[in-house]
Amino acid sequence: MVLNPREEMNNKTMNGYQWFVIGICILLNVIDGFDVLVMAFTAASVSAEWGLSGAELGALLSAGLFGMGAGSLFLAPWADKIGRRPLILLCLLISGVSMVAAAFAQTATQLGAMRFITGIGIGGILASSNVIASEYASSRWRSLAVSLQSTGYAIGATIGGIIAIALISNFGWRSVFLAGGLTTLFMMVVAYFALPESLDYLLVKQPKNALERINALAKKIKITPLTALPTVTIDTNQPKTSLGKLFNGSLSFQTLCLWMSFFFVMFGFYFVMSWTPKILSANGMTTEQGVTAGVLLSAGGMFGAALIGLISSRIRIFYVQAAFLAITAVLIILFVNSTAVLTTAFILALLLGTMANGCVAGLYAMSPSIYDADVRATGVGYAIGFGRIGGILSPLVAGAFLDSGMSSLALYGYYAVAFALAIVMVLSLSRLKNKQAAQLQFNQAPSA
Template sequence: MERNVLKEMNHHLMSRYQWFVIFLCICLNIIDGFDVMVMAFTASSVSAEWSLSGAQIGLLLSSGLFGMATGSILLAPYADKIGRRLLILICLAIAGLSMVACAVVQSHTLLAVLRFITGIGVGGILASSNVLSSEYASARWRSLAVSLMSTGYGIGATLGGILSLVLIEQFGWRSVFLAGGLTTLLMLLISLWYLPESLDYLLTRKPRQALQNINAIMGRIGLNPLEQLPRYEKAAQQSGSDVAKLFQGPLGIQTLCLWLAFFLVMFGFYFVMSWTPKILIAMGMSADQGVSTGILISIGGIFGAALIGLLASRIKIFYALNLFLGLTALSVFLFVAVSSQVSIALMVGLCLGTLINGCVAGLYSISPTIYDAGIRSRGVGYAIGFGRIGAILSPTVAGIFLDQGFAPATLYACYGIVFILAIFLILALGRAYDRHKKDQVSSLNTAI
């Protein structure tokens, strides 16, 4: 009887090597969080040097996000063709070199272009590392592994904020980009040496020396080696025609709700993460206090992703996500109201960071459960891509509103409503998902 390697790994106890691979993926996400959020922490210094308007700063903040969307959509399919590992290495090189180039740029236009290129690399890394961490986790720990991936983003953003406080004061804002670029290139060398290829890719594509590489990985995991490659194939190769499958029958409402929820949550998330330090400084906080609040929001993100993953092990992920969305909306409403009291604002900022990052991690955990294996990668990828549209628009829209004279309190209130709207979408998604599963079980019982 032919062995099913992936099924064996799904039901095998997680080995140290599997956790090590997931740790490497978290490190990749740390690099991504640093590279993406560094613009938010340097925005005030960049704006002061070049006398930029709110819309121009918004463009700088959005350009990296636009690059991430482009990288996720255009580069992700290549992970199935050339391998997760090779794509990650290429994208690390793109992100690292463009970050270094940002340190010597002499105009905000060229900086925006380089931020777009950095985003392309980051988008490719995110698309591949999330898949890799999921594929190396057993069925029992897969949701936690995906949630832990999101903690890396908060760690990277936190380190970016701390470095910004130190480096900007001593060497100027350019040094922050240089540090980020060199760190990314260091991660490239580490990944080149330690990061393995996906078992799923090796079994499906069967590249040269596939059996040798598979057995080496299986030995580290604790599984018996194969004598020959199994006749393992995906249920179907992903292609453009599969997009229509995302909207077939009862799956259509689930896909629509998931896409819109991603859009709204990313729209609110990137406003809070990108604009908070600058807005608080404009409202009267010192530069150090504004950046410190932004750092605390990022620190909260380290715990938020893990917290919702643990909560989801006890209650349905849909309920856990709605709880986080409601508390996030409340925190956004409170945040500006207490901004004049620095100590309270810092505490609320920490809670806000915990909750808002948990919302993003919750969506990442839900999305793979919606789709069958044959269309799962494309379904998740398009949902994330649609969410990136909200991420791209959010900082620029906020900049335009601020230029038009919108009060910060009013702006934060509007973004708080965004999270309330997302609650209704997740409620609808949960009901549609439950009905779909019941119909599938009913059909199976009838067939039996």
Template sequence: MVQNPREEMNNKAMNGYQWFVIIICILLNVIDGFDVLVMAFTASSVSAEWSLSGSQLGMLLSAGLFGMGAGSLFLAPWADKIGRRPLILLCLLICGVSMIASSIVQNATQLGILRFITGLGIGGILASSNVIASEYASSRWRSLAVSLQSTGYAIGATIGGMIAIALISHFGWRSVFLAGGLTTMTMLFVAFFTLPESLDYLLVKQPKNALERINTLCQRIGLSRLSQLPEVLIPSAQPKIGIAKLFSAGLGLQTIFLWLSFFCVMFGFYFVMSWTPKILSANGMTTEQGVTAGVLISAGGMFGAALIGLISARIRVFYVQAAFLALTAALILLFVNSTGTLTLAFILSVLLGVLSNGCVAGLYAMSPSIYEADVRATGVGSAIGFGRIGGILSPLVAGTFLDTGISSLTLYGYYAGAFILAIITVLSLSKLQAKHTAQLNFQNSAVSS
């Protein structure tokens, strides 16, 4: 019987090469964090140059998110067909070229189209890098590995904001897009020479030279070499393709609850990230103080993702996620009542960043465990894409509520409810996932015997 490298890797200590791959995934997310928020960094300068209305600027800000959703839904599934590595390289090329092109556009329409294209690439990278990080980690450290790679987004957003301020003051807003594009192309070069293909993908899909590539990875990871490829069981029934796979073999309810979890968390998260500076300013803070609170939320996010990963190394990630969601809901209500005391508001801003970003990282840590290797990128990508719908709708819904004259406390209370709903979906998903895993283990043991 051919040994199972995946099972062997699950039960061994992580070595330096595995952590190196995860660091590459973190760097990919750092680039994504900058590329996603570059429009927010340059919004004032772009609006001033072209005399844009609020709705025109809003469309530019939303274009990247629309692209990210489309990329997660339609590009990410190709990682299960052609491999994680080729798709990431392709998406880096898309992002780099479109970012550089954005630095020479002549009007808002051209920029909006390029922001959508950049978002397409980012959507594909986010889903695929998340999957690679999970597939190169052992069972014990998988949640930490995925959470750590998601910290890259907050790092890219925080550092990118500081770089953007310096570049705009000296060279104008176009230089920010050019710098982002050149950095992305540099990352493409780095990934081409350092990012390996997923071991799980090679074992399941068995492309050309699969055995040689698997044994090369086994040597680097410290696993036993294979003398032959393991047998891949092909179902007798006509296999379903694409998104349809996520609703077969007992996965339907898990997929639905995962999508709902992403939707609720992204709905609440993007409200906190996009509206907090403006709402705080409207409640007595200066514009600078409101922006500072927003930056502190992003900075707190760098620690939140790592924190949920560390705790999940000892406690089942679904339970940790539920606790983070509950604490986030409570803190949102405390935060909106803290505007009268500046120091307290800033402290709560950091804590809110830790918890809300931890909730997003927890989703990324949970999702790869739901699916087998042959549909993992499709499953993760579709969940992220569905979550982006919540992210896109969230600022629009908040703006509509604010136009009616609703109080800030009531509005934050509504959005705290989104995190509470997510607790229900996450715990339901945990129960379904545990049951499904037990069934698969029983079937595998029956086949082995």
């Protein structure tokens, strides 16, 4: 007996349409990866043109991350109210227009403002596309689906770095922003025609024509159509606000552990991804070699996100995530000690990118499983938004430390500690989920 479409989709073999939807989410992240790290790849050129200090450049690198935090906190929750699809389309428009405007910035302040606005759009896209990828996957392949969706970020960053090298050499740094903006607007058109609404959203929120839309999706997914909409039970004891629901009862400590996991990982990740090209250039490499190392960090992410997803289809995602975090911390120390030998530095950059991007993909794979459908986008959005606080602080802290004369070895060492602290949060979250599952099993056990 089919209990509901969600239950049936959880247990069926995934078909081509489900993977197609996940493929669209991957493309959305490709655009986001380009748009996010375009500042890192143009940092040296922008700094040279305007004579920026380390702190000023750090502020520019953080502007986009600050916007992403705002988008995750204030835009992403609207996906639980108006739908995942409409919010993604709006955010693509915001990101595309601001990227084009950034190409015409005449001062660092103007560029920073456009980076902030671009970040707002990206924040909404990342949270919503992550949720859609999760909601269109079956139980077995959910971690892989979300992890593959995360590979789009690394693909976009890698392609962006390659394109940036060619465009900066021939047309200057402004052309990189223009190319990213036009591509983002093109992706908005693609999403308008190809991206469906979330089945979970339609089942829980039941907007206009929900039954017809659910059955149209059921036909494509090849699950049993509904004859009537399911009854939605409203718990009057639950908090009224979305944020309040995230801290309701036993969910509160899980939310805190998830938030801190995102904070520590984003703090370390955005330092490695944002500052590495500039630091390597300052330590004797050419600008091209520094950007190449940055591209290799991003290229490694294509493998890391897929790798953590494949492993977690057999081993619990929390344990895989803890292992990835530990290896990343070690690789950060090895990488900063290898810069004197170019080949070794490039190999370690690839490995570090693999593991660091895998850590981020693991967080995205973990987070949807914490929350129910009615607050899932809100929960994921707030977790990502809290993580962005770490991402915002990261380049600013690094810029201040570099201006004070701190060595690269000491600086990378401090950021390795962030990944180590994240291990504690992830294992704590795993213990809470185990306890919750055991309690649920006990409650459902038949009485003697």
